[in-house]
Amino acid sequence: MKTLYKFLLAPGPTPLPEEVRLEGAREITHHKHPVAKKMFRKVTDDMKWLLGTKYDSYLLASSGSGAMETAVQNLINTGDKVIIINAGNFGGRWVKINKAYGANVVEIKKDWGDMATPAELEAVLKANPDTVAVFCQLSETSTGACSDTAGFAKIVSKTNAILVVDGVSGIGVVPLKMDEWNVDVVVGGSQKGMMLPPGMAFICMNEKAWKLVENNKQHKFYFDLKLFQKKLVDNETPWTPPIGIIYQADKAFEMMKAEGLENVWARSTKLAKGIRTAMKAMNLELFAKCPGDAVTTVKIPDGVDGKKVTSVIRDKYGITIAGGQGDFSGKIFRLGHMGYMDMYSELACLAALELTFKELGHKFEIGSGVSAFMKEMAQE
Numbered sequence: 080m081k082t083l084y085k086f087l088l089a090p091g092p093t094p095l096p097e098e099v100r101l102e103g104a105r106e107i108t109h110h111k112h113p114v115a116k117k118m119f120r121k122v123t124d125d126m127k128w129l130l131g132t133k134y135d136s137y138l139l140a141s142s143g144s145g146a147m148e149t150a151v152q153n154l155i156n157t158g159d160k161v162i163i164i165n166a167g168n169f170g171g172r173w174v175k176i177n178k179a180y181g182a183n184v185v186e187i188k189k190d191w192g193d194m195a196t197p198a199e200l201e202a203v204l205k206a207n208p209d210t211v212a213v214f215c216q217l218s219e220t221s222t223g224a225c226s227d228t229a230g231f232a233k234i235v236s237k238t239n240a241i242l243v244v245d246g247v248s249g250i251g252v253v254p255l256k257m258d259e260w261n262v263d264v265v266v267g268g269s270q271k272g273m274m275l276p277p278g279m280a281f282i283c284m285n286e287k288a289w290k291l292v293e294n295n296k297q298h299k300f301y302f303d304l305k306l307f308q309k310k311l312v313d314n315e316t317p318w319t320p321p322i323g324i325i326y327q328a329d330k331a332f333e334m335m336k337a338e339g340l341e342n343v344w345a346r347s348t349k350l351a352k353g354i355r356t357a358m359k360a361m362n363l364e365l366f367a368k369c370p371g372d373a374v375t376t377v378k379i380p381d382g383v384d385g386k387k388v389t390s391v392i393r394d395k396y397g398i399t400i401a402g403g404q405g406d407f408s409g410k411i412f413r414l415g416h417m418g419y420m421d422m423y424s425e426l427a428c429l430a431a432l433e434l435t436f437k438e439l440g441h442k443f444e445i446g447s448g449v450s451a452f453m454k455e456m457a458q459e
């Protein structure tokens with residue numbers, strides 16, 4: 080039977096609500112028009128609500144990796160010692176960017192699917208008292224492993240080092256309380272948990288981090304945060320901002336505020352739990368040792384061609400999910416629970432996954448995943 084609907088359930092980019100898509104159809108306002116400046120201020124203020132902070136976010140016209148580079152380029156001097164929790168593709172990206180800027184990198188390297196603990200970080204920090212910054216992920220999207228960011232912050236805040244959190248796939252999905260947890264720097268992007276299209280990123284930092292920016296000697300131009308700071312006083316940016324996405328962000332914030340941030344987080348928790356239960360019911364094994372709620376990673380069972388899982392479900396059933404990255408290409412698949420997702424999108428995905436795995440020869444009872452998911456949904 081031909082299927083008609085299309086669903087995007089990859090761990091980024093993620094689907095947009097119709098209300099947000101329609102905002103994207105607006106005529107562009109000049110970014111120095113008073114109306115655009117007012118909107119820019121409003122969205123910048125809403126970022127405070129989202130991140131749990133009193134500090135301003137700087138909105139950048141780039142993808143999430145641009146905000147990661149901005150953090151390193153503005154905070155780290157050549158030769159500075161940094162500790163990087165590297166438990167996947169995005170921890171690896173922190174390593175690459177830091178090396179590109181000449182940092183002296185100490186890695187806490189974990190197998191993919193595993194995650195470092197605050198106790199491990201504490202030991203490495205003790206052995207490296209000259210550390211300037213610690214880098215981690217709020218959610219390591221390549222493996223789906225949970226990450227104790229609050230625990231990391233507790234350790235780092237007792238030292239002279241700052242904690243830089245890549246929240247690209249976790250913001251608006253799993254809890255993050257920047258000021259309460261003592262997180263010094265947060266970077267994020269529009270296209271994962273924020274119900275927005277790709278193209279906008281942001282960085283937010285507290286006073287402890289700004290001191291490093293003031294003493295930073297790296298060459299820089301486009302992502303020079305001091306320029307952004309000067310311009311924000313007049314609700315402007317040094318370069319043309321992603322005006323369309325800022326209008327869309329205003330709508331997305333309105334929707335998130337109506338739902339309540341705690342309820343947004345609770346929605347991902349519930350969906351992720353339902354999906355994990357469904358995977359087990361389908362005789363599939365989870366990949367992450369401690370699975371987080373932003374993305375579920377699942378091992379491809381023996382006898383199934385892993386590359387076919389993502390292509391069959393896409394071409395036959397109109398559902399886009401993601402395969403594994405790096406060495407895990409063809410060995411795992413990944414389902415996002417970020418942004419504009421609810422019970423119905425997950426159910427569609429599960430139904431199509433069941434048909435896909437049946438076709439690819441995996442042994443399980445058809446309907447078992449959907450049924451397990453529904454039982455989970457029926458729990459209060």
Ligand SMILES: *Cc1c(COP(=O)(O)O)cnc(C)c1O
Nearest residue numbers: 142143144169220245247248268
């Ligand atoms: C998606 C993602 C990024 C950034 O990717 P871009 O493609 O540059 O937006 C960074 N970190 C994490 C954890 C991510 O999931």
